[in-house]
Amino acid sequence: MAYKFIDNYRERGARKQLVELLKRRGIADKKVLEAIGKVPRHYFFDETFWNQAYKDIAFPIGDGQTISQPYTVAYQTELLHIRPGDKVLEIGTGSGYQTCILMELGAEVYTIERQANLYNRTIQVLPYMGYKPHFFLGDGSKGIPDHAPYDKILVTAGAPFVPEVMLKQLRIGGVMVIPVGSEKEQKMVTILRIGEQEYERIELDTFRFVPLVGDQAW
Ligand code: SAM
Numbered sequence: 001m002a003y004k005f006i007d008n009y010r011e012r013g014a015r016k017q018l019v020e021l022l023k024r025r026g027i028a029d030k031k032v033l034e035a036i037g038k039v040p041r042h043y044f045f046d047e048t049f050w051n052q053a054y055k056d057i058a059f060p061i062g063d064g065q066t067i068s069q070p071y072t073v074a075y076q077t078e079l080l081h082i083r084p085g086d087k088v089l090e091i092g093t094g095s096g097y098q099t100c101i102l103m104e105l106g107a108e109v110y111t112i113e114r115q116a117n118l119y120n121r122t123i124q125v126l127p128y129m130g131y132k133p134h135f136f137l138g139d140g141s142k143g144i145p146d147h148a149p150y151d152k153i154l155v156t157a158g159a160p161f162v163p164e165v166m167l168k169q170l171r172i173g174g175v176m177v178i179p180v181g182s183e184k185e186q187k188m189v190t191i192l193r194i195g196e197q198e199y200e201r202i203e204l205d206t207f208r209f210v211p212l213v214g215d216q217a218w
């Protein structure tokens with residue numbers, strides 16, 4: 001894939017329209033909308049497909065994976081209530097677009113991807129764009145225990161259950177957002193850790209994610 005990094009009036013205009021569309025779809029957090037308005041999503045696409053970059057759709061990024069739909073990215077990010085300085089674990093780097101959104105909100109991001117091709121692409125593209133998260137290659141279904149605890153944990157692939165080992169890496173008072181269900185569709189689940197052994201779980205809307213594949217997953 002050939003990359004080109006030019007953000008001209010056409011792309012900036014399309015990005016503004018995307019923000020307006022997300023507002024109409026119910027995304028209310030101003031900071032999340034601002035972040036969507038800042039990150040050039042077309043940088044994650046081959047130039048041939050730039051006309052698809054600001055549609056509210058998921059799009060193939062190779063290796064059978066997708067860049068998440070902007071609405072889904074905004075929805076998950078809103079649920080995390082990111083505060084500047086939050087230490088965030090992201091499972092499923094994919095294109096790296098969601099990572100950039102988290103970083104625009106001031107998070108320090110630990111992001112892990114199991115597919116080497118995607119990992120190798122993001123470790124080049126994101127720093128070039130000015131984003132420097134902590135990158136990891138491997139099975140994120142077990143979290144990244146060496147760097148725990150995290151203020152927030154975000155899973156961007158569909159899990160069959162909430163991995164216990166990942167829950168333990170959440171700081172008390174921290175929030176996890178994870179889609180849980182079948183391989184076909186999942187409920188968005190938020191989990192607040194309220195004590196050493198106590199968690200509060202809320203199930204929200206239905207989404208369709210690519211599967212979380214690994215030791216504590218499919
Ligand atoms: N948020 C990403 C973006 O904006 O591009 C999209 C993520 S994509 C929907 C889900 C990603 O999770 C895929 O890149 C997939 O390879 C990755 N994945 C699946 N299972 C994983 C695992 N156990 N550990 C790490 N990454 C995993």
